[in-house]
Amino acid sequence: MEPHLTAPAAGLRINAVDAAIILVYLVGIVALGSWAGLRRRRGATGQGYFLAGGTLTWPIIGLALFSTNISTVHLVSLAQSGYQHGLAFGNFEWMAAFTLIMLSLFFAPFYIRSRVATLPDFLESATAAPAATGWRWSPSSAVVIHIGFSLYTGAAVLEGLFGFPANYSIVVVALLTGLYTIIGGLLAVVWTESIQTVVLLLGAITITALALVKTGGWSGLTASVDPVQLTLLRPTGDASGLPWYSVLLGYPVLGIWYWCADQTIVQRVLGAKDEHHARLGPLFAGFIKILPVFIFVLPGVLCLALIRQGNLPDTLAKSENTYAHLITHLLPTGLRGLVAAALLAALMSTVSGALNSIATLFSYDIVKRWRPATGDRALVRVGRWATAVAMLAAIAWSPYVGRFEGIFQGINEMIGYVAPPITAVFLFGVFWKRASARAAILTLWTGFGLGLVLFLLSWTAKLDSFGAASAAAALDVGARCAPYALARWYQGLDIPFLMVPFYLFVICAAVMVAVSLVSPHRHNAESSRLVWEHPAACLSAPGWKGLGDYRVLATLLFACMAVLYTVFR
Numbered sequence: 001m002e003p004h005l006t007a008p009a010a011g012l013r014i015n016a017v018d019a020a021i022i023l024v025y026l027v028g029i030v031a032l033g034s035w036a037g038l039r040r041r042r043g044a045t046g047q048g049y050f051l052a053g054g055t056l057t058w059p060i061i062g063l064a065l066f067s068t069n070i071s072t073v074h075l076v077s078l079a080q081s082g083y084q085h086g087l088a089f090g091n092f093e094w095m096a097a098f099t100l101i102m103l104s105l106f107f108a109p110f111y112i113r114s115r116v117a118t119l120p121d122f123l124e125s126a127t128a129a130p131a132a133t134g135w136r137w138s139p140s141s142a143v144v145i146h147i148g149f150s151l152y153t154g155a156a157v158l159e160g161l162f163g164f165p166a167n168y169s170i171v172v173v174a175l176l177t178g179l180y181t182i183i184g185g186l187l188a189v190v191w192t193e194s195i196q197t198v199v200l201l202l203g204a205i206t207i208t209a210l211a212l213v214k215t216g217g218w219s220g221l222t223a224s225v226d227p228v229q230l231t232l233l234r235p236t237g238d239a240s241g242l243p244w245y246s247v248l249l250g251y252p253v254l255g256i257w258y259w260c261a262d263q264t265i266v267q268r269v270l271g272a273k274d275e276h277h278a279r280l281g282p283l284f285a286g287f288i289k290i291l292p293v294f295i296f297v298l299p300g301v302l303c304l305a306l307i308r309q310g311n312l313p314d315t316l317a318k319s320e321n322t323y324a325h326l327i328t329h330l331l332p333t334g335l336r337g338l339v340a341a342a343l344l345a346a347l348m349s350t351v352s353g354a355l356n357s358i359a360t361l362f363s364y365d366i367v368k369r370w371r372p373a374t375g376d377r378a379l380v381r382v383g384r385w386a387t388a389v390a391m392l393a394a395i396a397w398s399p400y401v402g403r404f405e406g407i408f409q410g411i412n413e414m415i416g417y418v419a420p421p422i423t424a425v426f427l428f429g430v431f432w433k434r435a436s437a438r439a440a441i442l443t444l445w446t447g448f449g450l451g452l453v454l455f456l457l458s459w460t461a462k463l464d465s466f467g468a469a470s471a472a473a474a475l476d477v478g479a480r481c482a483p484y485a486l487a488r489w490y491q492g493l494d495i496p497f498l499m500v501p502f503y504l505f506v507i508c509a510a511v512m513v514a515v516s517l518v519s520p521h522r523h524n525a526e527s528s529r530l531v532w533e534h535p536a537a538c539l540s541a542p543g544w545k546g547l548g549d550y551r552v553l554a555t556l557l558f559a560c561m562a563v564l565y566t567v568f569r
Contacts, residue, residue, distance in 0.1 A: 021337030025199070025344060026176060032195065033180025033188040033352070056271045060190050061281025064268045066288045067193035068353035069096075070200060072154040072346050074296050079323040082300020083316075085240035086229030087568060090293035091247045094232070097561045099255035100286035101554050105538045106430060107260045108269050108278040110530045117270065117364045119263050123429060123440065125530060147174075147354045147390070151398035154347035156320070158340070170398055173344065177351045178391040182384045185359075189352045190268060196345035197288075203342025204295040207323075210330050211302040214311055224305035232293075233569045241496055250416075250498030253505045257419035261426045264357040276543065279550040286557045290564065299326055351394070358390045359383035413497055417455045420504035421447020428512050433523060433531050439515035447508040454500065 056064075081089035116122045151174060155166040180188050215221050222230065233244040259265055259282070272278035300322050306312040316325045327339050363383040368374055374382075421444045428435040495503075523531070532538060543549035547556075 015333055017333050018337030018340060021334065022340050022344070025341040029192050029195065029345075029348065030176050030180050033192040034183045036184050036188045036191040054271060055187075055273055056190060056268060056277065056281075057273055058277040058280035058284055060194055061268045061272060061277060062284030062288065063197045064190040064193040064353070065100075065265060065282060065285035067197040067200065067345075067349040068265060068268070069285075069350075070197075070292070070296075070346050071150040071350035072343055074292060075200075075204065075343055075346055076153045076156070076320065076323050078292065078296040079300040079303070079326070080319045081240075082297040082302075083304050083319050083322040084300070085238075085242075086225070086301055087232050087293060087297050088234055088238070088240035088242045090297045090568075091232050091242060091251060093289055093292040093297070094561055094564060095247065095251045096255055096259060096289050097286040097557055099252065099259040100282040100289065101557060102256065103260045103266070103269070104279045104282040104286075104550060105554060106532065106535075107266075107426070108272075108282060109275055109538065109541065110430060111266065111270055112272060112275045112278045114530060118361055119261055119266060120361075120365050122530070123425065125527060147351050147394035148398045150347050150350045150354075151394060154343060155398070158343065170395055173347055174351065174391050174395050177348045178355060178387060181352045181355045181359075182387045185356060185380075185383070189356045190271070192352065193349045196349040199338075199345040200342045200349075201291065201295070203339040203345075204291075204299075206335060207326055207330060207339055208295045208299050208302070211299055211306065211326060214330065215302055215305050215309065220309070221302060221305050224308050225301055229301055229304075231568060232565065242498065243496055246496040246498035246502070250496070250500075250502040253423050253501040254415050254419050254498075256423045256427065258415065261422050263361055264354045267353070267357050267360060275541070276548075276550070279543070280548070280553065283550065283553045283557055287560070290560065293568075299323065302326075355387045355390055359387045362386040413458065413500075414455075416497065416501035416504075417451035418448075420451065420501050421445075421508045424505055424508035424512050428509070428516070430530065431532055431535070432516070433528070434516045434520040435512065435531075436516045436519050436521035438519045439512045439521075442515050443508050443512045446511050447504060450504055450507065454504070 078089060078093075111119075111122060114122050114125050116125065151170045154173060155164075155169040158164045158169045159166040180192065184191075212218070212221070215224065228234070228238075233247070234240055234242055236243045236245075269278050269281060272281060303312065303316070303322050303326050307314050307316065312325065312329050316322065327336060331339060360383065363379045363386065367382050368379065424447065425435075425440045425443050429440065521527075539551055543551055547553060
């Protein structure tokens with residue numbers, strides 16, 4: 001079957017003003033990224049290129065964390081989910097604040113104290129497990145999950161808005177982003193991400209504000225949609241597929257991996273100036289994560305309300321064009337260019353962050369292990385080549401993302417097969433002194449194996465909906481009958497997709513505990529410093545005064561999220 005992209009929305013074509021804004025943005029961001037990497041000579045060393053020389057402060061870390069996380073998947077697919085299911089998928093944004101608190105309190109101090117370049121290195125320091133042997137697929141997962149989905153959705157929305165051929169958009173954006181990432185390393189990535197966060201927020205806030213005003217404010221919105229559309233915690237059987245218990249049980253498995261143990265995200269923390277900055281950066285990002293429900297998900301609900309009110313034409317044939325529909329009918333010339341720049345900002349920041357993490361993992365966890373004598377300059381060269389290869393692989397893979405029924409759900413399904421073993425190993429690794437190297441290795445391989453099996457079952461079950469049934473029928477019946485039947489049985493279980501990672505996590509945790517009890521870890525002086533004696537021990541380190549105290553900020557962020565969930569429950 002040939003890959004496909006979302007069909008373009010009707011009518012809107014770019015004009016000179018919008019084109020100029022987009023061009024200025026592209027040239028400016030590439031120039032800034034290249035200059036940021038070239039202006040500091042420490043970019044020639046491994047720590048300088050991959051970790052910005054340990055110079056990052058908390059505002060830069062917080063903005064970069066948010067920018068790397070937010071991609072065109074969020075701008076496009078959260079609006080789509082808002083149009084279809086209301087605020088339900090906003091749980092992925094607000095629940096992230098709780099896992100960012102965990103990153104700040106429990107994980108960031110150990111990452112800084114161990115001064116590692118990659119998270120597999122940290123795991124090996126904490127448990128003595130040669131975890132990288134089971135982690136060498138990490139660069140490919142970043143290509144598939146972080147870059148592929150972002151390039152696809154970015155290309156689809158640019159085609160829908162301005163008629164840019166999707167495949168050309170994928171190639172151009174990937175090449176431009178790869179250029180400054182290859183030149184500047186992490187320093188270029190975080191500098192550009194900070195600017196891109198501002199552009200992204202300006203664009204998203206603009207379209208949300210205009211839509212809300214045209215709807216008649218909050219009262220006009222509530223009068224035009226069902227009350228359940230404005231709630232996050234849904235009952236069993238809700239059409240969103242996100243019952244409240246699946247959010248409570250399943251999201252933490254994804255969130256702890258994504259925010260606390262994924263190289264693409266955590267690399268910004270690894271480059272922190274010191275432990276204080278490493279703690280405050282994630283908390284700052286947690287406060288910014290309050291915004292996406294209102295500026296990414298809510299626009300989809302507003303679009304539904306505006307159509308029902310007759311204030312937008314009822315010509316939205318496909319829900320994935322929700323955001324494009326708003327831009328087409330709400331924004332004047334100039335603002336369209338700003339929002340297009342925001343879309344590019346979301347796309348390029350995620351891609352650049354993933355490319356840099358791929359370079360770091362490949363250089364340190366593969367090349368450095370095979371050839372320990374490899375010098376810093378050689379590692380930087382290897383990292384640049386790895387970035388280029390990953391970029392080309394992402395260009396080839398991204399069109400196939402369209403095979404998922406829903407992009408946002410698709411990316412979380414993919415994460416759901418990857419996250420459980422890593423979450424289990426990291427949680428037990430930092431909270432339980434008996435967690436052993438043998439247990440970590442067996443848990444990783446068990447979880448990856450089960451995740452692969454479930455992914456293949458899910459993928460096979462989707463053959464019919466992808467229009468590939470005729471191709472499957474051409475296969476030898478004896479070779480495919482049993483796997484295909486098993487896949488259909490698995491699909492028939494109708495498990496909420498967030499419960500799949502939870503069940504996998506339970507299995508992985510059982511393996512981790514059982515093997516560690518039989519073969520407990522014997523700590524040395526170094527590894528014993530990387531395991532908490534008890535959870536409250538994370539609060540013992542002194543912080544800055546007043547609001548600069550990480551304990552005060554963590555409590556404030558937790559309280560804010562509790563209030564928000566109470567209001568929008």
